Amino acid sequence: MISLFHAKTLLVVGIGACVPLALAGLPMSFQRDAAPAVVASETVRLAPENFHYRVAGEFTREGRPVNAPMLDRRNKKPLAIMKAQVTEAEFDRCVHDGGCRPIGLRGKARADMPVVGVSWEDASAYARWLSAKTGQVWRLPTDEEWVFAAGSRAKDDALDVDSTDISQRWLAKYEEESSRERLSDRGPRPVGGFGANERGLLDLSGNVWEWTDSCFTRQTLDAGDRVIGEGTVNCGVRVIQGAHRGYTTSFIRDARGGGCSMGVPPDYLGFRLVREEGSWLANMTSRLRRPFEWTS
Template identity: 60%
Template sequence: MPAGTAIRADRPAVQVSWQDATSYADWLSRKTGAHYRLPTDAEWAFAAGSRFRDDGLAAETEDPAVRWIARYERESDRGDLSTSLRSFGGFGANERGLLDLAGNVWEWTTTCFDRTAIDADGRAQARTANCGVRVAEGRHRAYVSDFIRDAKAGGCSAGLPPIHLGFRLVREPDAPLAWLREQLGRAMASVGI
């Protein structure tokens, strides 16, 4: 953790790279027996509900430079982009009951950056995935190198860089039952049942 970063129990963990987040999910899975992972970009967008900002909305023009500038302006116009973290719940709950989605922490996803070549009719011709760059979701979508902990130093393709990089984990629904069965089996074996 860089010098000057305050760690508080009522604040999210930040300055976490994608590699850090996936390592933590693996560690937590081993520790608890449940399966934890980062969400995909699509899962995060669904969970965010009305707070999700779709960067796929194009400007009303064929000129790619005008579309890029419109995207930049849309991503840059975010109102209060305070660099201080708020306590858990500081951004409230969305309609799905999830706290702080699209707040001041951008959250890593497992989704790789995709570059797609499109023909003159708008059909995809070639797709190249770069899994050294991952999608981080927050006030806008950002593409960040997986080793970056502080995106203000670079790594965002358009708009303002994420202020704080953190993560939210998904727990697979069937994993707790498997862990419980394993624990029950161990307990029964230890008492000779």
């Protein structure tokens, strides 16, 4: 006769022996190879330099529009920014991984074409996804960082007219925007189609505008170009950069359909990202400073 102790022992051993056999009979769909690591786009690391920066936003003096202040700036640390705009294939991987919303690509996503038709929210989602996949901190550049990276390709949106004569100013603005429409190239080009600037970055100021992380601001200036009061900061509208600076609602994917808040709408909206360098705490502190990223 088998004792109670031996019976329990046999039962445990029997169950243990059956478990592998039972599992062997189950479909093993849950066993899958780890997905290959995501490799981010090539970046260019720009050393700190002195540069001129005209502040983004709308500025008035005594109720009349005036040019924004031009500041002498210098980066406090190197800037690591993507050499090219994010491509269709790169963004499509985020979509298939569940990190980004589909954007309705026509045909197969191409590795040599910049992704367009993306909102600020889409670009930010991609940055979060890429950060999670790579273990690095990726984000959209500020307008000031974009201008620095663009170098000679950054366009100064000041008007060389008498700012006290509002009729001349608006006429100059109309002529400038009409010229932009005439010169517009209506089709996106493959990566590198607009060449590189002196810093080695591709396709800056081409016909694909790029989202920045900067919010639209309205400020009033005194006679010395100092800001009066706190002004207005609207982060529902973001600064975009390309052949000219613009301002577009953050959820808009195609500004030609009416989402451009000011000026001539961009032909296409894309983006490139900045990779943060330094500690996590320093990166978070830097982000908390935005959108108040300039001082006179």
